[in-house]
Amino acid sequence: MSVATTHDHHHDHHGPPRGWQRWVYSTNHKDIGTMYLFFALFMLFFGGAMAMYIRAELFMPGVQLASPDFYNNMVTDHALVMVFGMVMPAAAGMANWMIPMMIGAPDMALPRLNNLSFWLLPAAAILLMLSIVAPYIFPDGGTPVNTGWTLLPPLSVQNGIGMDFTIFAIHTLGVSSILASINIVTTILNMRAPGMTMMKMPLFVWAWFFTALLLIAVMPVLAGAVTMLLFDRHFGTSFFDAAGGGDPILFQHLFWFFGHPEVYVLLLPSIGVLGLVIPTFARKPLFGYKALVYGMGVLAALGMVVWAHHQYTIGMSLVATNYFMIGTILISIPVGLMLMNFIFTMWRGSMTFETPMLFGIAIILMFSFAGVTGVMLAVVPADMQYHDTMFVVAHFHYALIPGAVFGLYAGVFYWLPKWTGHMYNERLGQIFFWWTTISFNLTFFPQHFSGLAGMPRRIVDYSIQYTEFNMISSIGGFLFGLSHLLFLFIIIQTIRGGAKAPAKPWEGSQIGTPGLEWTLPSPPPFHSFTEAPVIK
Amino acid sequence: MSTQADTHTDNAAYYIPEPSRWPIIAVFGMFMLFFGLVLSINKMSLAGSLIMVTGFAVLAHLMHGWFGAVIDENLSGKYNGQVDRSFRQGMFWFITSEAAFFVTFFGCLFYLRNITLPWLGGDGQLATSNILWEGFQYNWPLLNLPDADTTKYVPAKEAMGPWGLPLLNTIILLSSGVTLTWAHWGLKKGNNTQLVRGLIMTITLGTIFFFVQGYEYWHAHHAMDLTLNSGVYGSTFYMLTGFHGLHVTIGTIMLIVIAVRSARHHFTEHNHFAFEAVAWYWHFVDVVWIALFIFVYWL
Numbered sequence: 001m002s003v004a005t006t007h008d009h010h011h012d013h014h015g016p017p018r019g020w021q022r023w024v025y026s027t028n029h030k031d032i033g034t035m036y037l038f039f040a041l042f043m044l045f046f047g048g049a050m051a052m053y054i055r056a057e058l059f060m061p062g063v064q065l066a067s068p069d070f071y072n073n074m075v076t077d078h079a080l081v082m083v084f085g086m087v088m089p090a091a092a093g094m095a096n097w098m099i100p101m102m103i104g105a106p107d108m109a110l111p112r113l114n115n116l117s118f119w120l121l122p123a124a125a126i127l128l129m130l131s132i133v134a135p136y137i138f139p140d141g142g143t144p145v146n147t148g149w150t151l152l153p154p155l156s157v158q159n160g161i162g163m164d165f166t167i168f169a170i171h172t173l174g175v176s177s178i179l180a181s182i183n184i185v186t187t188i189l190n191m192r193a194p195g196m197t198m199m200k201m202p203l204f205v206w207a208w209f210f211t212a213l214l215l216i217a218v219m220p221v222l223a224g225a226v227t228m229l230l231f232d233r234h235f236g237t238s239f240f241d242a243a244g245g246g247d248p249i250l251f252q253h254l255f256w257f258f259g260h261p262e263v264y265v266l267l268l269p270s271i272g273v274l275g276l277v278i279p280t281f282a283r284k285p286l287f288g289y290k291a292l293v294y295g296m297g298v299l300a301a302l303g304m305v306v307w308a309h310h311q312y313t314i315g316m317s318l319v320a321t322n323y324f325m326i327g328t329i330l331i332s333i334p335v336g337l338m339l340m341n342f343i344f345t346m347w348r349g350s351m352t353f354e355t356p357m358l359f360g361i362a363i364i365l366m367f368s369f370a371g372v373t374g375v376m377l378a379v380v381p382a383d384m385q386y387h388d389t390m391f392v393v394a395h396f397h398y399a400l401i402p403g404a405v406f407g408l409y410a411g412v413f414y415w416l417p418k419w420t421g422h423m424y425n426e427r428l429g430q431i432f433f434w435w436t437t438i439s440f441n442l443t444f445f446p447q448h449f450s451g452l453a454g455m456p457r458r459i460v461d462y463s464i465q466y467t468e469f470n471m472i473s474s475i476g477g478f479l480f481g482l483s484h485l486l487f488l489f490i491i492i493q494t495i496r497g498g499a500k501a502p503a504k505p506w507e508g509s510q511i512g513t514p515g516l517e518w519t520l521p522s523p524p525p526f527h528s529f530t531e532a533p534v535i536k
Numbered sequence: 537m538s539t540q541a542d543t544h545t546d547n548a549a550y551y552i553p554e555p556s557r558w559p560i561i562a563v564f565g566m567f568m569l570f571f572g573l574v575l576s577i578n579k580m581s582l583a584g585s586l587i588m589v590t591g592f593a594v595l596a597h598l599m600h601g602w603f604g605a606v607i608d609e610n611l612s613g614k615y616n617g618q619v620d621r622s623f624r625q626g627m628f629w630f631i632t633s634e635a636a637f638f639v640t641f642f643g644c645l646f647y648l649r650n651i652t653l654p655w656l657g658g659d660g661q662l663a664t665s666n667i668l669w670e671g672f673q674y675n676w677p678l679l680n681l682p683d684a685d686t687t688k689y690v691p692a693k694e695a696m697g698p699w700g701l702p703l704l705n706t707i708i709l710l711s712s713g714v715t716l717t718w719a720h721w722g723l724k725k726g727n728n729t730q731l732v733r734g735l736i737m738t739i740t741l742g743t744i745f746f747f748v749q750g751y752e753y754w755h756a757h758h759a760m761d762l763t764l765n766s767g768v769y770g771s772t773f774y775m776l777t778g779f780h781g782l783h784v785t786i787g788t789i790m791l792i793v794i795a796v797r798s799a800r801h802h803f804t805e806h807n808h809f810a811f812e813a814v815a816w817y818w819h820f821v822d823v824v825w826i827a828l829f830i831f832v833y834w835l
Contacts (some may be wrong), residue, residue: 017555025555106550109622112602116559123567130571140579161578168570175566182629190621216633224640228775234577236689236764237771239644242668243683244767247652250644257643317660530550 016526024119027111028526029096032118034419036093037412039121041488043085048481050078055443055477058470061462071460072146073162077132079149080166083266084173085128087400089121090408091269092180095208097419099184101524102202102515104193104533109186117180124172131165148458150255153240153248157232164233167226174223181212181219188212193516195535199293202515203286206293207272210300211265217304218261225254249314256307264303266400268296270407271338274360276509277410278342281357282349285512288341295334295341302331312383321380328378335371339364354506355429359410362437363402370398373448388458391451397444409436409487416494417501421523424494432490435483442476551619553609558602565594603793607810611802620809627813631820634783638824641779645772645831649676653768656682678769692762692770698833701752705745706829709784712741713822716791716815726805728798735795738818742788749781776832783821790814 016022016031026032053074057065096114100107108114135141142160145151156163188209192201229251231237238244240251279286286292306327308316316324342364351357373395377383386392416424450469455462462470501522504510509518516535520528568591576584609615657674658665665672672682677695696702719734756762756773764774794814797803803811 021555024560025557027553027555107552110626111553112556112559113626115556116562119560119563120566123563126567127570138578138580161574164574164578168574172566172570178630178633182626182633185629186622186625190618190625216629217636220633220637221640224637224644228644228771230577231764231771231775237775238689238767239771239775241688242652242656243681243686244689244771245648245653245656245678245682246768246771247648250647250652253647254640254644527552532550 026115027107029100029107029111029114030524030526030528032108032114033093033096033098035118036089036096036121039118039125040086040090040093041491043081043089043125044484045488047078047081047086048484050074050081051477052481054078055474057460058462059474060471061464061467063460068460069144069146072148072458073132073144075458076145076148076151076166077128080128080169081125082400083149083262084170085121085125087266087404087408088177091208091211091266091404092117092177094204094269094273094408094411094415095180095184098415098515098517099187099205099208100191101517101520101528102205103188103191103196104516104529104535105187105191106527106529108183109191110183113179114183117176117183120172120176120179124169124176127165127169127172131162131169134162134165135160150252150259151226151229152255153229153232153251156229157240164230167230170226171223174219177215178219181215184208184212185216193529193532193535196516199290200513200535202272202513203275203289203292204269204272205515207268207275207296210296211268214261214265214268214300214303218258218265221254222258225251225258228254249311252311252314253308256310257304260307260310261300261303263396263399264300266404267407268300270363270404270411271296273407273411273414274342274363276515277356277360277414278345279512280414280506280508281354281360282346282351283508283511284345284349286341287344287347288337289513292338292341295337299331299334299338302327302334306331309378309383312380313387325378325380329375332371332375339368339371354413354426355424355433356410356414358430358433359406359413362433363406363410366398366402366406366437366441370395370403373398386451388456389451390447390455390457393457394444394447394451397447401440401444406436409433412491414506416491417505418517418522418524420495420498421501421521422494422498423501423505424490424498428486428490428493432483432486435486436480439476439479439483443473443480444476446470446472446476551614551616556602556605558598558605561594561598562602565591565598567591568594607797607802610807620807623809623813627816631816634820638776638779638827641772641776642827642831645776648768648772653678653682676769678767681767689765689767690761690763692756692760692766694760694762695769696752696756696760696762696773696833698829701748701755702829702833705748705752706825708741708745708748709822709825712738712745713819715741716818720811720815723798723803723808723811724805728801731798731803732795735791735798739788739791739795742784742791742818746781746784746788749777749784773832776828780821780824780828783817783824787814787818787821790817 016028017025023031023035026035053065054071057063057071096108099105131145135144138161140160141162143158145156145159145162145166147156147159151163151166188201188205192198228237228239232240232246238246240246240248242248275286275292306324308320308324309328312321312324342360353361373391377386377392377395413424413429416422446469450466450473451457453466455466455469503521504518505522516529516533517524519533568587570591572584572586572588572591574584575581576588578584653674653676654660656665656668657672669682669684672684673680677692679691679693679695681689681691715734715737719731719738722728722730722734762770762773764770791814794811797810
């Protein structure tokens with residue numbers, strides 16, 4: 001290498017810097033997006049390992065592998081890792097990669113802040129891992145974090161040092177999400193190329209717009225809640241202790257005021273991916289684009305005012321329970337609208353069934369299923385029976401795996417050609433689809449029955465009559481876990497080689513409201529647009 | 537120096553910053569701060585404090601370095617109108633998230649005062665008071681605890697009234713908003729002397745506020761027994777005023793930086809985003825104080 005080249009790498013914008021600095025000091029939305037996606041992939045296996053442990057423990061009644069506290073610790077961290085470490089970073093990685101290219105921007109609006117948002121995640125992950133090991137390595141470590149991801153007091157006030165690490169992991173994750181959201185909203189509002197009006201944006205961009213607004217509004221609430229928890233634990237306050245005039249229920253309200261919108265934070269990016277995948281493979285413009293945009297807005301707004309349906313059993317007033325019940329059932333209107341729009345998009349389309357489309361259709365079917373059990377759970381007298389049973393576990397895994405994770409898989413297969421410049425192996429992709437879909441249903445479908453029969457959640461042991469359901473569920477769970485090795489293989493294979501992908505790998509991607517990402521070659525250059533593209 | 541300043545050529549060429557080492561330093565600083573904090577509140581105070589202080593030092597170095605880099609880029613004319621708008625919108629959404637943070641604590645105050653405590657005092661259909669502590673009379677400010685026998689909490693002897701120091705502080709903080717606006721007018725007229733004077737007055741008022749608040753805390757602790765430990769009245773009081781005080785402190789530091797920059801003629805009539813960002817932040821802190829005065833001290 002000549003001296004001139006080293007000189008170039010500081011002053012020239014055309015190529016990436018070399019070595020570790022490229023990643024650690026990155027201000028490039030694609031590199032940061034890639035790091036987000038790999039981080040999410042790592043956490044998928046980390047959280048997945050915990051799930052495997054949980055299913056192994058529940059394979060038979062009785063305490064098999066470790067202590068009940070450890071089991072509950074794994075239940076807690078499985079949720080935290082999957083929600084904050086896997087789904088949100090994966091969705092944020094796609095946002096990073098795709099939004100600037102879709103709207104014709106050179107990069108995110110605040111590239112250095114973008115780097116900070118990503119690198120806070122490994123720090124948070126380390127804090128979270130410390131929370132798992134802390135009870136064993138520190139003197140007087142106390143009990144592990146065994147509260148479930150809701151961190152409810154008074155149990156969370158009594159936990160050992162692990163809870164403090166969890167609290168600060170949540171703070172770090174919160175800062176990361178808020179900064180990323182500020183960046184995304186600013187990018188969408190300020191960085192669109194001339195002519196890319198808001199109503200011409202691909203649906204994915206709209207979905208992330210509402211997601212980011214939700215995060216800016218509710219992430220600080222969680223930060224405030226865990227701060228109060230920290231003060232109750234160490235500084236003598238009594239926010240959550242009735243003896244001093246506080247209220248443990250207050251923490252539930254705060255947590256779910258964050259927690260319910262969080263569900264839409266996980267869901268909306270996947271709805272955005274669906275809004276691209278379905279029209280592409282049905283070769284028809286999206287049916288009711290405007291209605292979908294407004295529907296997502298309504299969903300986000302309604303999602304902020306129905307939180308207490310997670311807490312029907314706490315003894316709210318009748319007026320309050322009625323309000324939360326009706327509000328929750330109202331949510332099925334925008335969600336139903338979205339699913340209907342996707343079905344109408346497919347109606348009389350010339351459909352083909354590549355892997356992203358298979359996942360898209362699976363989402364519509366299985367997420368509707370979660371919607372139906374959701375309405376069951378929304379009805380107060382019925383929920384009194386279902387509350388804290390495996391039925392709830394089945395419901396939210398149907399909501400979050402098809403609703404969020406399958407959407408991310410669809411996105412990965414849809415955009416892998418664009419990201420890597422290679423086509424993925426379609427045959428393996430389809431095998432992966434059928435393998436995950438079948439094993440997913442095998443895992444979680446039986447839990448509806450064990451839940452309705454009364455099996456409580458978050459308990460290491462169970463009564464002997466639930467054994468068969470749990471065995472089926474565990475076998476399904478192991479298969480589901482195993483299928484992700486194939487996922488990993490497909491991704492590595494596609495990165496390393498394969499058929500060259502053209503700029504527009506999907507025939508139908510130009511229909512409706514296409515983003516500008518398809519005007520770029522696959523893989524796109526290091527800097528997508530050095531000057532503003534013009535949209536007709 | 538301010539040659540760039542007033543050119544608002546949009547999108548003529550996009551501006552992307554070079555790769556930067558500051559974000560990863562921020563991550564290290566924050567991690568050490570949090571890690572040290574966890575250790576020091578768990579009886580490992582020496583190691584914890586050392587790590588925490590190092591984290592603070594890293595963060596201080598970072599603020600200096602990162603903001604310094606941005607200022608240099610701005611002064612050397614690299615930014616265009618689009619970058620300026622990105623900064624403005626970013627600051628707007630940041631303040632929105634800060635507002636959500638304060639809304640959380642106000643929400644807690646309202647929930648405790650309107651639902652939890654009345655129910656503990658016998659309201660509601662569920663007869664909570666009969667199950668827990670019969671005979672508890674609810675009054676706000678809460679000077680008698682629901683569990684009269686608890687040794688965990690010690691109720692305050694009297695409540696913090698609104699009309700002494702808090703009223704004085706209200707006047708001080710509102711005046712600081714006026715002097716800041718006066719400084720802004722100076723900036724818009726190109727009158728740098730008025731700008732610097734206005735900022736110095738604002739900083740002085742902010743500092744006075746800080747010390748009055750400190751004195752009020754000292755008084756509350758020693759004369760009134762009002763501490764974090766006095767039940768939810770003390771908890772909410774210190775949580776709300778404490779986080780507000782933290783924001784006043786941060787705001788004052790930001791104002792000092794802006795004053796120094798103003799004295800060095802960094803700002804022009806049309807290019808002074810940093811000034812405006814700090815002004816927004818200061819006014820936001822003002823508004824939070826008014827809500828505090830009404831709901832924490834007065835009603």
